[in-house]
Amino acid sequence: xxxxxxxxxxxxxxxxxxxxxxxxxxxxxxxxxxxxxxxxxxxxxxxxxxxxxxxxxxxxxxxxxxxxxxxxxxxxxxxxxxxxxxxxxxxxxxxxxxxxxxxxxxxxxxxxxxxxxxxxxxxxxxxxxxxxxxxxxxxxxxxxxxxxxxxxxxxxxxxxxxxxxxxxxxxxxxxxxxxxxxxxxxxxxxxxxxxxxxxxxxxxxxxxxxxxxxxxxxxxxxxxxxxxxxxxxxxxxxxxxxxxxxxxxxxxxxxxxxxxxxxxxxxxxxxxxxxxxxxxxxxxxxxxxxxxxxxxxxxxxxxxxxxxxxxxxxxxxxxxxxxxxxxxxxxxxxxxxxxxxxxxxxxxxxxxxxxxxxxxxxxxxxxxxxxxxxxxxxxxxxxxxxxxxxxxxxxxxxxxxxxxxxxxxxxxxxxxxxxxxxxxxxxxxxxxxxxxxxxxxxxxxxxxxxxxxxxxxxxxxxxxxxxxxxxxxxxxxxxxxxxxxxxxxxxxxxxxxxxxxxxxxxxxxxxxxxxxxxxxxxxxxx
Numbered sequence: 001x002x003x004x005x006x007x008x009x010x011x012x013x014x015x016x017x018x019x020x021x022x023x024x025x026x027x028x029x030x031x032x033x034x035x036x037x038x039x040x041x042x043x044x045x046x047x048x049x050x051x052x053x054x055x056x057x058x059x060x061x062x063x064x065x066x067x068x069x070x071x072x073x074x075x076x077x078x079x080x081x082x083x084x085x086x087x088x089x090x091x092x093x094x095x096x097x098x099x100x101x102x103x104x105x106x107x108x109x110x111x112x113x114x115x116x117x118x119x120x121x122x123x124x125x126x127x128x129x130x131x132x133x134x135x136x137x138x139x140x141x142x143x144x145x146x147x148x149x150x151x152x153x154x155x156x157x158x159x160x161x162x163x164x165x166x167x168x169x170x171x172x173x174x175x176x177x178x179x180x181x182x183x184x185x186x187x188x189x190x191x192x193x194x195x196x197x198x199x200x201x202x203x204x205x206x207x208x209x210x211x212x213x214x215x216x217x218x219x220x221x222x223x224x225x226x227x228x229x230x231x232x233x234x235x236x237x238x239x240x241x242x243x244x245x246x247x248x249x250x251x252x253x254x255x256x257x258x259x260x261x262x263x264x265x266x267x268x269x270x271x272x273x274x275x276x277x278x279x280x281x282x283x284x285x286x287x288x289x290x291x292x293x294x295x296x297x298x299x300x301x302x303x304x305x306x307x308x309x310x311x312x313x314x315x316x317x318x319x320x321x322x323x324x325x326x327x328x329x330x331x332x333x334x335x336x337x338x339x340x341x342x343x344x345x346x347x348x349x350x351x352x353x354x355x356x357x358x359x360x361x362x363x364x365x366x367x368x369x370x371x372x373x374x375x376x377x378x379x380x381x382x383x384x385x386x387x388x389x390x391x392x393x394x395x396x397x398x399x400x401x402x403x404x405x406x407x408x409x410x411x412x413x414x415x416x417x418x419x420x421x422x423x424x425x426x427x428x429x430x431x432x433x434x435x436x437x438x439x440x441x442x443x444x445x446x447x448x449x450x451x452x453x454x455x456x457x458x459x460x461x462x463x464x465x466x467x468x469x470x471x472x473x474x475x476x477x478x479x480x481x482x483x484x485x486x487x488x489x490x491x492x493x494x495x496x497x498x499x500x501x502x503x504x505x506x507x508x509x510x511x512x513x514x515x516x517x518x519x520x521x522x523x524x525x526x
Contacts, residue, residue: 022064022067025221050109053147054079057102060085075139082197095121164377169375178314186213191210192218193217193220193245194246195246200310233296268296280411354403400415442474453522497526
């Protein structure tokens with residue numbers, strides 16, 4: 001069987017056409033029906049002049065048409081570009097966003113679930129299911145390994161939008177490593193996700209890798225989780241899912257809500273893999289998740305921390321299967337000993353080094369995480385054209401800070417998020433951990449940000465809190481407790497603010513956006 005995804009889909013459609021491929025809320029696809037639906041989309045692209053290597057924007061929610069449009073682009077030897085669908089935007093705002101993304105990747109095609117309410121730019125051909133041809137054609141050629149097979153937009157947590165082109169062989173390498181790292185078995189496993197398919201963890205973990213391993217998957221609507229996080233865990237129970245994944249913040253929300261659910265309603269003992277990643281994994285958060293979900297049957301060893309980034313596809317490291325999460329000690333900038341969660345060893349063929357400038361650091365020393373991977377990008381696409389990723393001595397810098405211990409990676413946070421006050425460097429997560437420790441479950445979210453007010457010579461440190469309702473007296477007590485603990489630990493703090501909104505500001509990919517908060521602080525809007 002060829003390693004290129006379109007060939008794998010065609011092979012499975014030929015050999016096991018009735019085997020389940022992926023189920024959505026609106027429809028389920030077998031390998032046979034999935035291949036036929038993908039051919040309709042491929043025919044639609046090709047009949048409108050699509051050429052090998054061209055980008056196809058796909059702005060759809062989690063539904064069967066997303067999978068068909070995605071694999072249709074692959075069958076046409078084109079490059080799918082998953083984007084978030086229109087939700088809270090006006091029609092005009094959505095059209096503007098699509099135009100901006102299309103210019104970055106030079107796209108002439110846009111796949112939607114429904115007709116747009118407002119025309120997008122005239123140079124973009126729009127397809128939706130009702131426009132697809134009934135009769136299909138077999139593409140003249142399938143893509144080659146070095147062809148671009150996918151373009152992902154980074155999460156833009158630092159505020160910069162970049163597009164990441166990945167080769168077909170790189171995609172297959174990532175899928176193979178994920179399937180092997182999770183020991184996925186098509187005969188006994190069932191994967192379940194609510195993660196958006198425009199996010200790398202959702203796309204690779206539950207659409208691409210299952211195709212390689214032959215594992216059936218169920219992909220819920222993302223908004224189903226956001227409206228009722230318990231529905232995720234109830235679905236695990238009902239479907240007896242064995243593999244799922246989410247960022248730590250989602251597990252934490254579900255774990256806290258699950259405390260109020262009768263144990264008989266949720267049984268997570270069927271899960272053998274609960275992948276956790278996409279955000280920094282704090283030790284106290286992981287402990288809270290493990291303790292709460294263990295009461296619902298989840299084995300602590302099922303929690304599988306991981307580290308990844310869009311620049312390689314998704315996966316860089318995976319923790320070992322069947323072992324309890326591991327912690328290692330390190331010292332922060334103030335000399336305080338802290339615990340960091342191990343994200344496991346690099347996947348086969350991927351290598352990691354930790355740098356301070358151009359100096360390679362030893363195990364246990366905190367610095368800049370750099371890597372070499374068979375699937376890493378060679379260039380970004382941006383508004384000003386293509387450009388190379390930052391490197392040091394041939395190693396690609398990830399933009400994250402961390403350290404290695406006994407061959408395992410421990411990630412502490414983003415380089416861009418470092419708070420630098422008086423020459424001392426502090427990761428915002430260190431300040432946020434103190435807020436959670438002082439406030440307990442009253443603190444729903446804490447966001448620490450370094451910002452430079454207009455005219456100031458140096459950064460200031462701000463802590464922004466989303467809490468349960470509390471009066472001014474309770475707020476004052478919490479503020480004093482946090483300040484005292486930060487001062488004791490020699491961690492910087494200039495201001496603590498309580499925010500009225502119910503949830504942190506997020507990027508398009510659902511990650512907490514420190515850049516947005518930083519801009520609000522600089523502009524005096526907080």
